[in-house]
Amino acid sequence: MSTDIIDEPLSTSYDFCDAKNAIIVTLYANGAFEVKDIDISIETDSLEVRTPANETWIFQLWEHIYADSSEIETTINSAGTQTSIEIRLTKQQPRKTWPQLYSYGSIPITPQRNNQLNEYNDINMIDQQQYDLSIKKLKTDFFETKETFTSNIYIKQVHDCHINFTETNFTAIFHTNDENFLKTHAxxxxxxxxxxxxxxxxxxxxxxxxxxxxxVIEIKLVKDNPNNTKWGRLEPNEYSEFRPLIQQTSSPTTPPSSPNSTQSININSNKAIPLPPPLPPSTMNRKIEKFPTASAFSASIHQKDTTLTSGISSSSVGFTGISNPANSCFMNAAIQCLSNTRELRDYFLGSCYLSEINLTNPLGMKGAIAEEFGTLIKNLWNGKLNWTNGNQLRYFAAKRHQEFVGNGQHDAQELLTILLDAIHEDLNRIKTKPQVPPIEDQGRSDHIVADEYWRGYLSRNDSVIVQLFTGQFKSKTKCPQCHKESITFDPFTTLSVPLPKRTAVDTIVTFRNDEKPAIKYRIIMSADGLISEFKRVLSNKCGLPANKMIAYKIRGNRPVDHLKNDDRLTSTGYSWNNNDIIYVTELLTSAECNNEPIIQLTFIQRIFKLHEYVAPCGYCQASPNPHTSSILCHNCYQVSYCDEICQKLHAQEHKNYCGFRLTDNYEVIGIPFVISLPESKLTCKNVFEQISIYAKRSVDIHIERSKRTRRSLPSNEDYDRVNSDLEEDERDDNDDEDT
Known part of the structure; x- marks a missing residue:
């Protein structure tokens, strides 16, 4: 069924027709599109279509259909301004007549011609805040009578439950307090x-x-037609009896871009289609292939095998094994992976490789390894054998690479790479390989440079292996002298991906709330994860938003190291030592302070070691005068001097080891913390108040502000008199401030 579109504004957006065993839906869209340009999702009871022109159709269907047997066809009008999208949906119950396309209890979403779909956007926004749970993950049972169907869904401690019923489905939105259930489903x-x-x-x-x-949640459903046979199950059939391959057909005489062109997708074929012939090198640009519908992709995965014959049962096809003599399990694993790659399997089962064997390629084996691999694939999928022998393929691999000689165990990925390369060279369609000049990026965009590299590679390498398994690596090289960057795109057939390692990260979180103490958490995450991921996981545990966290670490007496979001975790192992702890402090944000800049100050708490005796002068070695106070080095507090003259004379010599002695002069105690204040409130008084609040959470201290700094403690006979004089001076200063 094909509908031409007139060059007039569309008054209706869709039509439907009940054709006995199928429903034919025709959508009228603005613009010229092919099937590959349209996003179509077909489910058992719903149809959803989106075009590049931002037009959307969503229907809750009247009855159930077989999503895997759908057919899609597009027709473009002569002016190229409008497209009709014809979708053929196969009924699950062919005898029932549909009075309309959508169910009574649903509201279809169709284009408004003003590109506004506010209701649908709101629905999406709500769905993103909910967790979608599949009933297949739950324990259920049912009881069925002629008129009703009662289903029990076993979930404990359910509350705030709301259930909405429509003609073909029901939706339950609820909360639960069952800890095991929440933990299982995260x-x-x-x-x-x-x-x-x-x-x-x-x-x-x-x-x-x-x-x-x-x-339990008990759902009681009342059947619309109690005279039908019993359901026997709650959910409908998802697939038809036969699950065919996806077959794409188009008119050979009319290119897709020409006027009145028609392109169709038929999801109802039981014959395997071989791979298309190679394109000329000049037109082999890489394109992103997209399945027209989600259900079509699902159908292609669950399809019935194409190698079945009338004399072979379906249960025996695909279950043939490979014998494992002399440590050949690594080879068997690689072959079984390739054998279950559907496109490669169909290519060899259809004997397409016989017409593409390259007998002149010096890098190949004159087709020997390709023919042996094809024979092995046919033995694995003919359904006549319980097992077959792959020793001949290993012999050819050993002949090509000497490391496979003998009966030793080898790496499966290494054999897979060698096998793909050998098959490619035997089936390379390029007989004469041209020279490809070097390619410079010259500031061009990546996709243009990548396409140029790809065309150059295809001019020398073109086979079914390239079509199915070859990709490109992007590499960037920067010269340390001239800082020039060079970008290249290299081909690859296999990727080595490391398995993620889990590690435990201990962290102490300090909150701004005075009544909430610091809490220690243990976060289990990837060992090479980012600090941003660490904050996200920690936020789920402690409830503190990630944007209000500042993370830092301290090791020994070294300064505090602030951790950025793109930094990697440095903590390893499961130790509870301070060296493995990441500290996190809650910060103020600009949004909380009328977009005012926030100042952050970092503090660590330490104890200075005071001398038990008064040392002689560090310069002249004179004994301390009991009638005067010594001067201490204000950096390390380890060396004392008679007066400022001795300190200046000894400054150059003391400078060399002052910093070294400083490291042993104090020890870190308590928890480091970060103070955040708005710029307008950054005063000494507010800073000292915040220091007192944070410090007292981990250390028993008393902080006093002093207007003058004493050089050292007096040690002469007039100690009491000097202290009393200092106290009188401080009282006088306070009186002056009050005045």
Whole structure:
């Protein structure tokens, strides 16, 4: 069925027709599009279509369909301004007539021609705040009568439950306090859970009901047609009896971009289609391939095998093994992976490789390894053998690479790479390889440079292996002298991805709330994770937003190191030592202070070691005068002097080891902390108040502000008199301030 579109504003956005065993839906879209440009999602009871022109159709279907048997076809009008999208949906119950496309209880979403879909956007926003739960992950049972179907969903401690019924499904939105359930599904307590369930056949929403108990959600469904046979299950059939391959057909005489062109996708074929012939090198630009529908992709995965014959049962096809003599399991694993790559399997089962063997390629084996691999694939998928032998393929691999000679164990990935390279060289369609000049990026965008590299590679290498397994690495090299950057794109067939390692990170969180003490947490995450990920996981545990966290660490007596979001974790192992602790402090944000700049001050707490005796002068070695006070080095507090003259004369010599002695002069105690204040409130009084609040949480101290700094403690006979004089001076200063 094909509909031409007139060059007039569209008054209707869709039509539908009941064709006995199928429903034909025609959507009228503005603009010229092919099937590959349209996003189509077909489910058992829903249809969703989006075009590049931001037009959207969403229908809750009247009855259930077989999503994997759908067909899509597009027709572009002569002016190239409008497109009709024809979708053929196969009914699950062909005898039932559809009075309309969508169910009574639903509201279809169709283009408004003003590109406004506010209702749909709001729905998406709500769904993002909920956790979508599949009923397949839950324990259920059911009881069925002729008129009703009762399903029990076992979830404990459910509350705030709201259930909405439609003709073909029901949706339950609820919360639960079951800790085991929340932990199993990684759900937080405050997050709502959404359970969407499609039912086997149509129901009467007004008569359906639900009941919540401490251990179960009971759903009672009233059937719309009680005269039908029993359901036997809650959910409908997702796939038709035959699950075919995806077959794409187009008119060979009319290019897709020409007027009145038609392109169709048929998801109802039981014949495997071989890979298309190679394109000329000049037109081999890489394009992003996209399946037209989500259900079509699902159907291609769950399809029925194409190698079945009338005399072979489907249960035996694909279950043939490979014998494992002399430590060849590494080879068998690689071959089974390639054998279950559907496109490569169909290519060899269809004997397409026989017409593409390159007998003149000096890098190949005159087609020997390709023919042996094809024979092995056919033995694995003919359904006649319980096992087959792959020793001949290993012999050819050893002939090509000497390390595989003998009966030793080897790396499966290494063999896989060698096998793909050998098959590629045997099937390389390029007989004469041209010289490819060097390519410079010259400031061009990456996709342009990558396409140029790709065309150069395809001019020398073109085979089914390149089509299925070859990609590109982007490499960037920077000269340390002239700082010039060079970008290259190199081909690859396999990728080595490291397995993530988990580690424990101990952290202490300090809050701004005076009544909330510092809390220690242990975070389990990837060993090479970022600090941003660490903050996100910690936020889920302690409830502190990640944007209000500042992370830092301190090792021994070294200064505090602030950690940026793109820094890697440095803590390893499961130690509770201070060296492995990351400290986190809650900060003020500009939004909380009328967008005023926030100043951050970092503090560590330490104890200075005071001398038990008065040392002689560090310069002249004179004994201290009991009638005068010595002068201490204000940096290390380790060396004393008679007066300022001796200190100046000894300054150059003392400078060399003052810093070294400083490291042993104090020890860090308590918890380091960060003070954050608005710029307008950055005063000494406010800073000292914040220091007192944070410091007292981990150390028993008393902080006093002094207007003068004493050089050292007096040690003469007039100690009491000097102290009394100092106190009188301080009282006089305070009186002056009050005045």
């Amino acid at each position: 759900i937080t307590y405050d997050r709502a859970i959404r359970l969407f369930v499609r039912v086997k056949e149509r129901i009467i929403p007004e008569k359906c009901s639900s009941r919540i108990t401490p251990t």
